[in-house]
Amino acid sequence: MNSNPPIENFGEIKLINLIEELVLKKTGKGLIRDDAFFFKLKEEYSDQLMILNSDMLVSTTDVPSQMSFYQIGRKSVIINMSDLIVKSVRPKGIIISLGLPRLFRKKNFIEVISGIIDCCVEFNLDYIGGDINETKELIINPTVFGFKHPSAILYRKGIKSGDILCSNKRFGLTGVGFDILLNRKSDNKYFENYKRSIRSVLEPEISEVEAFILSEKKIIVSSIDSSDGLSKSLRDLLISNPNLGFEIFFNDDLIDSEVFQYIEDFSVPLEDIVLNGGEEYSHLFVIDPKDFIEAQNEIKAKGGQFFRIGKVISEEKIYILKDGKVSVAKNYGFEHFMK
Numbered sequence: 001m002n003s004n005p006p007i008e009n010f011g012e013i014k015l016i017n018l019i020e021e022l023v024l025k026k027t028g029k030g031l032i033r034d035d036a037f038f039f040k041l042k043e044e045y046s047d048q049l050m051i052l053n054s055d056m057l058v059s060t061t062d063v064p065s066q067m068s069f070y071q072i073g074r075k076s077v078i079i080n081m082s083d084l085i086v087k088s089v090r091p092k093g094i095i096i097s098l099g100l101p102r103l104f105r106k107k108n109f110i111e112v113i114s115g116i117i118d119c120c121v122e123f124n125l126d127y128i129g130g131d132i133n134e135t136k137e138l139i140i141n142p143t144v145f146g147f148k149h150p151s152a153i154l155y156r157k158g159i160k161s162g163d164i165l166c167s168n169k170r171f172g173l174t175g176v177g178f179d180i181l182l183n184r185k186s187d188n189k190y191f192e193n194y195k196r197s198i199r200s201v202l203e204p205e206i207s208e209v210e211a212f213i214l215s216e217k218k219i220i221v222s223s224i225d226s227s228d229g230l231s232k233s234l235r236d237l238l239i240s241n242p243n244l245g246f247e248i249f250f251n252d253d254l255i256d257s258e259v260f261q262y263i264e265d266f267s268v269p270l271e272d273i274v275l276n277g278g279e280e281y282s283h284l285f286v287i288d289p290k291d292f293i294e295a296q297n298e299i300k301a302k303g304g305q306f307f308r309i310g311k312v313i314s315e316e317k318i319y320i321l322k323d324g325k326v327s328v329a330k331n332y333g334f335e336h337f338m339k
């Protein structure tokens with residue numbers, strides 16, 4: 001008997017049972033088995049907003065071939081949590097719709113679901129249900145939600161000339177990681193030398209401490225998660241402020257040391273790696289200079305990371321400042337449906 005049969009041997013009901021078994025084993029709770037899903041609202045939520053986000057993960061466009069099914073499941077949850085966390089909202093619950101090919105193997109299915117559930121356990125998220133459908137490729141479409149008082153949310157608005165651009169991570173690791181995973185996959189030595197870059201793509205980390213401190217201290221920022229690359233995220237920050245731009249400081253605060261090593265080894269353009277990497281899930285925020293020192297001290301005191309990476313200018317351009325020279329950034333950034 002085949003120990004790893006395709007899921008067409010099971011059918012939808014058995015697959016849902018399998019998910020339920022795994023959820024029960026790892027969390028002690030079952031799925032909600034009804035027409036709709038229910039989430040108990042607590043007293044403390046009565047003056048709060050419900051904040052939701054849904055980001056779809058599609059295997060052919062979003063997943064390098066080296067990624068394990070466990071990592072795929074985990075990443076599908078991380079990318080959804082990131083957008084809530086940069087609003088300083090702690091995700092509380094998740095529902096997940098899955099598209100599965102008929103010939104998808106049972107073991108891979110269990111790996112995907114285990115990656116999802118372990119991530120939910122790690123961040124204390126309630127996995128309450130979802131949907132399963134047959135598709136041509138693996139698709140994971142989670143929806144996460146959380147609650148926060150409207151005055152404590154870090155919105156994406158209110159930037160002005162002279163404000164300081166900050167990040168809770170350095171940039172470039174995912175740019176290196178993707179370049180290796182997509183363009184140099186035949187040689188294992190790259191995987192050895194650039195472990196952190198590879199890991200940043202396969203097992204992205206998110207940090208919530210920075211957003212929660214800014215919110216708690218009522219420090220006003222304009223806030224975004226960098227998921228489509230630094231360049232695109234900067235342009236998104238400018239959307240409702242079309243007369244403004246940025247100067248970006250290309251130095252050790254912005255760029256990870258592994259990136260400097262990589263561009264020396266392979267002479268790939270630094271600007272492309274840093275501005276166009278994508279999927280960093282960094283917290284980018286713009287802050288008034290008067291709040292800068294307080295934010296920096298508070299975040300560092302709580303073990304968070306804080307990098308000053310640029311400033312807002314009153315010109316509709318993004319400039320790169322590197323080694324005393326100024327250049328204009330090319331228009332990078334990932335966009336779906338573009339050739």
Ligand SMILES: [Mg+2]
Nearest residue numbers: 055079083227
């Ligand atoms: Mg997103």
